[in-house]
Amino acid sequence: MKILEKLYLSGSEVIPGEKMSKHTSIEVGGKVKALVIPNSSNSLLRALDILKSSGEDFRIMGLGTNLLVSDDGLDVFVLKMERLSAFEVCGDLLVAESGIALKRLCEIAASFGLSGMEELYGIPGSLxxxxxxxxxxxxKEMKDILEWVELYDDGKIEKFSPRDLEMSYRKTNIGNRIILRAALKLEKNSSEKIYKRMREYLKRRLEKQPIFERSAGSLFKRPKPDFYVGSAIEKLGLKGFSIGGMKISEKHAGFLVNAGDGKFEDALKLIEVVRKKIYESFGENLETEVRIWR
Ligand SMILES: Cc1cc2nc3c(=O)[nH]c(=O)nc-3n(C[C@H](O)[C@H](O)[C@H](O)COP(=O)(O)OP(=O)(O)OC[C@H]3O[C@@H](n4cnc5c(N)ncnc54)[C@H](O)[C@@H]3O)c2cc1C
Structure with missing residues (x-):
C-alpha cells in the first residue's frame, strides 16, 4: 500500500502536494509531499508510526504563525496539529491537547474562572x-504557567516539567520531540475580572501590532533583555523598508509583513539587511525568532 493511502486509512486528513502558503500566517511557502492533519491523538500516533517505519521525513506545525517556509517547497510530510484540541479542567489545572488555539484556551480558562494566562491572550498560534x-x-511566558508537558519521542511518551525543558526567552530544548498535551497551573478568580484583564491586553496588542496584516510575528529575538529590536530598527529609519513584497511593518518595526506578493527570498534578503545594519550601528548580532523552513 502506498504511504498516502496508509496515512489516510490511519485516520488523518491527507492533502498531497499542499502549498504551505495556505497554512502560514505570512502566506508564504511552497508545496510539501503532503499535509497530514490527524483527527485525534490516536490518529497522530498511527501517522507517526507509518512515517517512521517508511523512513519518511516529516515536520510538525501548529497554526503556522511563526513559520517562514521556502517557496521551493520541501520534500517532507507536514503534520498539522490543529484538530488535537481536547481539554479538561481538574481543579486549578487546565489540561489540553497541543493543537488547541492559545486564544481559545485563554477563553476557556476565563470561563472556568482560572486566572494566570491573561497576558498571553491574543498570541496567535497553538498551545x-x-x-x-x-x-x-x-x-508572562509559557514556562510560568506550565505544570507538565507530555512529549512523544521516538515511540515513547513521557511527561516533563518546564525546568526539564530548559525553557527561557523564546527557547526550549524540545528539538525534534512532539508536544502532545500540557497542563497549565492557574489560580481561581472571578471570570469577570479575568475577561477584563484579557481585553486590556488585547487592546494594547491591537494598538501596537499589525494584527490585520499578513505576518509571522516578531522577526528577531531580543539579543538582551533591554534591547528592543523594533525600536532599534525604527531608529535606523527602516520602518516601512521593503524588498519585493516583504516589508518592515509601518505599525511595529519588529514585524515583517507580506505587503503584496512577498517571496521567501525577499524575506531572507530583508532579514540580512536588517541584521547587518543593526550589527554596524549597535554591535548586536540578531537571531531570528521566526522559524525558517527550507
Ligand atoms: C500578529 C502576531 C503576533 C504575535 N505575537 C506574539 C507574542 O506576543 N509573543 C510571542 O511569543 N509570539 C508571538 N507571535 C508568534 C507566534 O504566534 C508564536 O510563536 C506562537 O506560539 C506559534 O504557535 P504556532 O502554533 O503558530 O506554531 P508554528 O508557527 O506552527 O510552529 C512554530 C514552531 O513550533 C513547533 N511546533 C508547533 N507545534 C508543535 C508541537 N505540537 N510539537 C512540537 N513542535 C511544535 C514547529 O515545528 C515550529 O518549529 C505572534 C505572531 C503573529 C503573527
Whole structure:
C-alpha cells in the first residue's frame, strides 16, 4: 500500500502536494509531499508510526504563525496539529491537547474562572507552538504557567516539567520531540475580572501590532533583555523598508509583513539587511525568532 493511502486509512486528513502558503500566517511557502492533519491523538500516533517505519521525513506545525517556509517547497510530510484540541479542567489545572488555539484556551480558562494566562491572550498560534517557542507577552511566558508537558519521542511518551525543558526567552530544548498535551497551573478568580484583564491586553496588542496584516510575528529575538529590536530598527529609519513584497511593518518595526506578493527570498534578503545594519550601528548580532523552513 502506498504511504498516502496508509496515512489516510490511519485516520488523518491527507492533502498531497499542499502549498504551505495556505497554512502560514505570512502566506508564504511552497508545496510539501503532503499535509497530514490527524483527527485525534490516536490518529497522530498511527501517522507517526507509518512515517517512521517508511523512513519518511516529516515536520510538525501548529497554526503556522511563526513559520517562514521556502517557496521551493520541501520534500517532507507536514503534520498539522490543529484538530488535537481536547481539554479538561481538574481543579486549578487546565489540561489540553497541543493543537488547541492559545486564544481559545485563554477563553476557556476565563470561563472556568482560572486566572494566570491573561497576558498571553491574543498570541496567535497553538498551545504546542507556544510551548515550543516559550511564547510570551507583557512579562508572562509559557514556562510560568506550565505544570507538565507530555512529549512523544521516538515511540515513547513521557511527561516533563518546564525546568526539564530548559525553557527561557523564546527557547526550549524540545528539538525534534512532539508536544502532545500540557497542563497549565492557574489560580481561581472571578471570570469577570479575568475577561477584563484579557481585553486590556488585547487592546494594547491591537494598538501596537499589525494584527490585520499578513505576518509571522516578531522577526528577531531580543539579543538582551533591554534591547528592543523594533525600536532599534525604527531608529535606523527602516520602518516601512521593503524588498519585493516583504516589508518592515509601518505599525511595529519588529514585524515583517507580506505587503503584496512577498517571496521567501525577499524575506531572507530583508532579514540580512536588517541584521547587518543593526550589527554596524549597535554591535548586536540578531537571531531570528521566526522559524525558517527550507
Ligand atoms: C500578529 C502576531 C503576533 C504575535 N505575537 C506574539 C507574542 O506576543 N509573543 C510571542 O511569543 N509570539 C508571538 N507571535 C508568534 C507566534 O504566534 C508564536 O510563536 C506562537 O506560539 C506559534 O504557535 P504556532 O502554533 O503558530 O506554531 P508554528 O508557527 O506552527 O510552529 C512554530 C514552531 O513550533 C513547533 N511546533 C508547533 N507545534 C508543535 C508541537 N505540537 N510539537 C512540537 N513542535 C511544535 C514547529 O515545528 C515550529 O518549529 C505572534 C505572531 C503573529 C503573527
Amino acid at each position: 504546542g507552538g507556544a510551548i515550543y517557542m516559550n511564547a510570551g507577552a507583557y512579562g
